[in-house]
Amino acid sequence: MGIEDYGGGQSPRADILIVTTNDVPGHQVQRVIGEVFGLTVRSRHLGSQIGAGLKSMIGGELKGLTKTLVETRNQAMERLTEQARARGANAVLAFRFDVSEAADVGTEVCAYGTAVIVTPTG
8 A cells, every 4th residue: 555545635726725723824814604524434344343353463553444544534524625615615724633433333533623714914
């Protein structure tokens, strides 16, 4: 697996700026739209669970599970972006992920942040 299998984040051509900071240098927040989020829940695949159990006995990275989590986070981020766009935002500030167990059957990943409209200063 190459580095592209483990990466994430936005496309260079993204129309919604997503940052983990509370502001964007060189920009001013014109309007706060409010919280946006993207949520997905993935069930565990029996084969990957067995493989992970075996791998945990000898140590090392669980590459299949890592790739699945990256894909899941990217899906949550895409859903957040769609919601921000639908609400008229051009940026999301204070972007974060929250990951938790979902009723012992899967993993819940929530991408969230504050949708805003920003404009360049100066």
